[in-house]
Amino acid sequence: MRFQKERSAGFLANQMARLFAKGLQKRISPLGLAPAQFMTLLALWDEDGLTQSELVRRLDVEQATMANTLTRMERDGLIERRSNPSDGRSQSVHLTEKSKALQAPAIAEARAQNATALADFSDEEREIFLVLMRRAIAAMHGN
């Protein structure tokens, strides 16, 4: 009948995600970046000029969340929105010189955070961990 938090995957997932976010924030805030901005930049560094809806698909957040994140990124000079001549509804999102320059240092910090979290994992444990997380994500998708 008792519910033990320490044995609840959801409870642990929440706590772990908060620690990842907090650690990443501490590392990249000196670069002028916030975690969600970094995630968005990851997609744009991979392919510049995506539309908002494409970003939503790739990062798997709600459209409203992405709209707000993009507004803050534009405010901070990390992206530019350009209207699409062939479709008056959509805009393409483009990197600025500022955000292009942040790619290498920001990615280094993210890798460092992952390394800290998995410091005492063996290579095999890391693989297993990623696989299990992907399976849990897949099982919850849609539900």
Add this chain to the structure above:
Amino acid sequence: MRFQKERSAGFLANQMARLFAKGLQKRISPLGLAPAQFMTLLALWDEDGLTQSELVRRLDVEQATMANTLTRMERDGLIERRSNPSDGRSQSVHLTEKSKALQAPAIAEARAQNATALADFSDEEREIFLVLMRRAIAAMHGN
């Protein structure tokens, strides 16, 4: 040089935690509960009358976060705050009849959400998954 989100523990942890929260919210919102309220109630069902600072220690969130959560819970009739006669600074947090009645159904929903996420895991995989999450959490604590 490329950073693959699908191979980043932090990215997957964030996505997984959001899916857990979304699923739990859908399950317990009919009970009039939100996820953070449920987490807080878990501690109080285990031991009623804790102080705010004790709740902070048990749930590992910042004090300000807990203060706001408790304010919303009081607004929703889930808790009562009672002043402590022996220490004018602290208050003890008490369950109400309403929140006492929610224990069994809310815990059932949380278990169901965990079961959904780990549906295709073997017993051994579940154990490993919990152990690995606890180790990642421990590695990030403090840092």
Add this chain to the structure above:
DNA sequence: TATCATTGCATAGCATGCTATTCAATAGCT
């Protein structure tokens, strides 16, 4: 006892996320 440090909470301000709603542009049909 007067002063300083600690402790327990509240508040302000902000980032992320979500749901719900609205609006305009485009696509598809009849």
Add this chain to the structure above:
DNA sequence: AGCTATTGAATAGCATGCTATGCAATGATA
């Protein structure tokens, strides 16, 4: 062409979290 459905985005409103401050009650100490 005209009507409807879909699509791309913005906005409102709220919950959770965090950091940074402020403040009052207590404790500790010179």
